[in-house]
Amino acid sequence: MPGTRQRRTRGEGERLRAELVAAAIDLLLEPQPLPAPSLRAIARACGVAPSAVYMHFASQDALNYAVITELFGRLRADLDAADPEAASPAERLDALLGAYLTWAENHPGAYQLLFERPDPLDTEGEGPGLDLLDRLARLLPDTDPQARRATALRIWCAVHGVASLRIHKPSAPWAATARSDARALVAGLAGLLADT
Amino acid sequence: MPGTRQRRTRGEGERLRAELVAAAIDLLLEPQPLPAPSLRAIARACGVAPSAVYMHFASQDALNYAVITELFGRLRADLDAADPEAASPAERLDALLGAYLTWAENHPGAYQLLFERPDPLDTEGEGPGLDLLDRLARLLPDTDPQARRATALRIWCAVHGVASLRIHKPSAPWAATARSDARALVAGLAGLLADT
DNA sequence: TGTACATCAGTGAACGCGCGTTCACTGATGTAC
DNA sequence: TGTACATCAGTGAACGCGCGTTCACTGATGTAC
Numbered sequence: 084m085p086g087t088r089q090r091r092t093r094g095e096g097e098r099l100r101a102e103l104v105a106a107a108i109d110l111l112l113e114p115q116p117l118p119a120p121s122l123r124a125i126a127r128a129c130g131v132a133p134s135a136v137y138m139h140f141a142s143q144d145a146l147n148y149a150v151i152t153e154l155f156g157r158l159r160a161d162l163d164a165a166d167p168e169a170a171s172p173a174e175r176l177d178a179l180l181g182a183y184l185t186w187a188e189n190h191p192g193a194y195q196l197l198f199e200r201p202d203p204l205d206t207e208g209e210g211p212g213l214d215l216l217d218r219l220a221r222l223l224p225d226t227d228p229q230a231r232r233a234t235a236l237r238i239w240c241a242v243h244g245v246a247s248l249r250i251h252k253p254s255a256p257w258a259a260t261a262r263s264d265a266r267a268l269v270a271g272l273a274g275l276l277a278d279t
Numbered sequence: 280m281p282g283t284r285q286r287r288t289r290g291e292g293e294r295l296r297a298e299l300v301a302a303a304i305d306l307l308l309e310p311q312p313l314p315a316p317s318l319r320a321i322a323r324a325c326g327v328a329p330s331a332v333y334m335h336f337a338s339q340d341a342l343n344y345a346v347i348t349e350l351f352g353r354l355r356a357d358l359d360a361a362d363p364e365a366a367s368p369a370e371r372l373d374a375l376l377g378a379y380l381t382w383a384e385n386h387p388g389a390y391q392l393l394f395e396r397p398d399p400l401d402t403e404g405e406g407p408g409l410d411l412l413d414r415l416a417r418l419l420p421d422t423d424p425q426a427r428r429a430t431a432l433r434i435w436c437a438v439h440g441v442a443s444l445r446i447h448k449p450s451a452p453w454a455a456t457a458r459s460d461a462r463a464l465v466a467g468l469a470g471l472l473a474d475t
Numbered sequence: 476t477g478t479a480c481a482t483c484a485g486t487g488a489a490c491g492c493g494c495g496t497t498c499a500c501t502g503a504t505g506t507a508c
Numbered sequence: 509t510g511t512a513c514a515t516c517a518g519t520g521a522a523c524g525c526g527c528g529t530t531c532a533c534t535g536a537t538g539t540a541c
Contacts, residue, residue, distance in 0.1 A: 111388030130284035192307030244440020271467010
């Protein structure tokens with residue numbers, strides 16, 4: 084493989100440095116997949132041989148898929164538990180966002196796996212994201228379903244931004260709570276204030 | 280290592296399945312670090328032997344650090360280039376957010392490396408995030424510097440949420456542009472509308 | 476009641492892979508005398 | 509002007525590691541006769 088490149092002449096060795104950095108940046112043009120815990124690490128944590136995993140899962144992908152499904156189920160259960168069904172839509176929305184943020188804070192790695200990764204291909208149309216969107220949309224006052232979807236997406240963006248940044252930049256000067264940050268962002272969206 | 284665990288009796292084999300999933304979820308309690316491109320992959324892309332990297336970098340970490348620094352410099356340059364310095368603060372803020380979102384869209388892997396990863400330890404206090412925060416804060420009308428920081432953080436959350444979700448959930452029903460989503464979220468923040 | 480057998484829930488060794496890192500080397504280019 | 513030598517910009521083979529996956533096996537537990 085070396086030989087593709089002609090060797091630098093005497094003073095130009097420094098150029099490889101810049102080329103290496105540039106090559107790395109080129110490699111970063113496509114999104115980088117977040118790695119899930121390794122099959123061996125999971126087996127180790129269970130006190131079991133790696134090959135034992137294959138008794139229950141056809142491959143690492145199948146195991147990951149099961150993990151994601153389970154995580155999504157737990158998140159959904161948490162959101163259900165936090166939902167004051169008798170309250171007003173605005174209050175329910177607020178409770179939903181709070182539960183979402185709490186879950187993200189308590190399960191950072193899991194949050195990343197669900198929301199900082201492309202959905203597995205066979206989840207198309209019913210991944211964690213789209214389900215959450217519907218849940219949000221149902222609580223919005225707009226009558227136009229299209230506007231509702233758009234607003235729900237924006238709320239999701241806001242709350243995801245709060246959750247994600249707090250996970251990755253813990254040393255930022257966070258003054259308020261995650262929930263109040265989310266509230267401040269969501270409060271301004273058209274049609275939401277009118278309903279409160 | 281196996282032996283820690285007693286073998287299941289006859290009908291209970293299915294329980295390992297649940298234990299494996301639970302163990303994986305336990306492992307996901309701590310945040311998962313996004314991997315940077317491997318040293319060997321970078322060397323390969325340059326047509327150079329892996330060991331040649333060590334002529335310019337003491338370790339993989341040093342290379343990664345240089346990559347992150349360079350990426351951050353490029354982002355900053357893009358933001359500078361997009362800044363209409365003669366315009367009003369509100370217009371400059373809008374331009375800044377637009378440039379940020381464009382950069383994220385055009386360099387998804389790089390965006391992840393900068394903003395979906397903890398800052399390298401020796402960057403504490405001047406990482407991409409905090410720099411960006413100052414930049415935002417300077418464009419805000421609030422006089423109280425503390426309120427300005429808080430608002431800047433919220434804006435960052437909003438715009439990060441839009442950038443990040445678009446990268447990871449491309450199949451969501453994105454109707455508007457990233458920029459208009461960010462605008463809608465930011466527009467409602469206290470003190471911003473008054474300035475426009 | 477005893478025994479042969481099937482099944483279940485795994486084990487353990489091995490494979491090939493890519494990884495970061497080391498180390499001795501090589502061959503062209505410049506410099507000293 | 510020629511030649512010995514130092515330096516520069518790398519190469520190439522090797523190391524030990526963790527990984528996903530395979531395969532032949534093992535030993536306890538239940539079932540059939």
